[in-house]
Amino acid sequence: MLDSAVKNQALLAMAAALEAKTPKILQANFLDRQRARQNKLSAALLDRLTLNEKRVQAMAEGLRALTKLPDPNNRVLEKIRRPNGLRIEKISVPLGVIATIYEARPNVTADAAGLCFKAGSASLLRGGSDAAESNKIIAATLRQALQARGLPPDIIQNIESADRHAVGELLNLREYIDLLIPRGGAGLIQKVVRESSIPVIETGTGNCHVYVDESARLKKALNIALNAKLSRPSVCNAAETLLVHEKIAAKFLPQILQAYQKAGVKIHGCVKTRKYNPAVLPATPEDYAREYLDLEIAVKVVADIDEALEHIYRYGTKHSEAIVTENKQNAEKFLQKVDAAAALVNASTRFVDGGEFGFGCEIGISTQKLHARGPMGLRELMSYKYFVHGKGQIRK
Incomplete structure (x- = not known):
């Protein structure tokens, strides 16, 4: 598990890299928007797809905000002492590999990658084809920043395939993926919930x-x-x-x-x-x-x-x-x-937003009741385990 200071320095490096690559990110986003207009994407989805200097800066600031938050790993959540002398501690631990499937929102690429990284998990990103060029350069920029800090870039992975069958395959990689988070319209979310063999957190649909x-x-x-x-x-x-x-x-x-x-x-x-x-x-x-x-x-x-x-x-x-x-x-x-x-x-x-709630960025807004609800920040991306300390006790 990476030291908190190492993670924070890497997040700062990722933020700086996004700012440095802003012209190239906007150029890639321009190509996505051109294609989106040709495909007659709705005005609402086009707005979600659109990046400008202010929005790229917001992505960078979201990563910087994460460095100011306490590391959620290895926290003692609860202590219990039993009459038989056992000491039990409930300790926060990373989930492992978190996959995010999302539509035409390239900012999610940076938000999800940064949150998972700070939470100690690897991120697997599958954005919509409408934002393919934007997602590709954002993910590549974050990976390069990790590599420059001597960290394995594969902590962040972007699935570039536009093949719809790739999503179907992803939904059944239960052996390799610990949690799946869909972000997008009701159709996408319902498909993932219905077809996934991986635990899913429902997010997004907001009437x-x-x-x-x-x-x-x-x-x-x-x-x-x-x-x-x-x-x-x-x-x-x-x-x-x-x-x-x-x-x-x-x-x-x-x-x-x-x-x-x-x-x-x-x-x-x-x-x-x-x-x-x-x-x-x-x-x-x-x-x-x-x-x-x-x-x-x-x-x-x-x-x-x-x-x-x-x-x-x-x-x-x-x-x-x-x-x-x-x-x-x-x-x-x-x-x-x-x-x-x-x-x-x-x-x-x-x-109702992770940034406005003080969570830094968010990986989504959960509308379900199990595990996490509302804007999902670092603490919602954690699991826990029990440390049990004994002195030779046996159960009678």
Whole structure:
């Protein structure tokens, strides 16, 4: 196992290498984007695919942030002393080999590789073909930085084959891979969960809601609802549905609908919502179930917090849910009752992110309940073992 100082110096070297190679990374990304436009990739996926200097810098800063976090390896998580004199310690250990399958998001290449490295695991990366050139140069840059530090570059491996059958083969390498993390749309995640013989952590699909309660302050609610949808519509923590208490609808809906319309958002709404803006399209159950990942949103007027919670339970994906309220009882009720990895009070769903949570970068946002939930940082990429110390005890 590598010393923490060695890992941190390697992470700094990887960050510096990304910055030095920025022109070549952007050139490769330009080629990916050209091909993506020819293949008529959606605007949302094109945004996820796109790199610029700021986004490359963010990847580098994510790696640097990892060096400031405690090493998660070999930590004593718990101590137990039994009546028979046995001393038992629960110790954190690396998972081993972590494979990540992801779509058109080249930043995941750096995030996943850096997190796995700091956590003491090897990373096997299989990005989408739309980002092939970007993934290739990012992975090569990180590997070169490791090699320059005298470390084995194969700690990070990028699968360059575009053959779809390669994914099928990867899903059954249980003998060699300890954990598989899919990042992308619902189709990719469901395929991996259904077909993999390797343990899987489900991540990503985010039909996130913002519920504006009766007591909400209008300006605060407006800012949160706009930010949750508009700051970056193509990511999984963007809001896809707005729920509004019927007693505040007449004051709030005309403002928010007009603001969405001005920003170019396509709006699907219930009968009550459509009364406040003629441009709102009729909403169907399918509209409330969709993860738009684009300038599109569903809106519904609800009778109270209970109806809001029922709607979220029916259509949500257990990702991130927000309430805007000045009522402490309703805030607490929402936190306790909503079924999601992250519940927010008076804050945008866009904050549900590894960097914003102080985890450095993240390998994904888990929407399941076993092992890890929410943004997955270093601690979520660890397993543990028990050290048992005795003095000759035998079991009777």
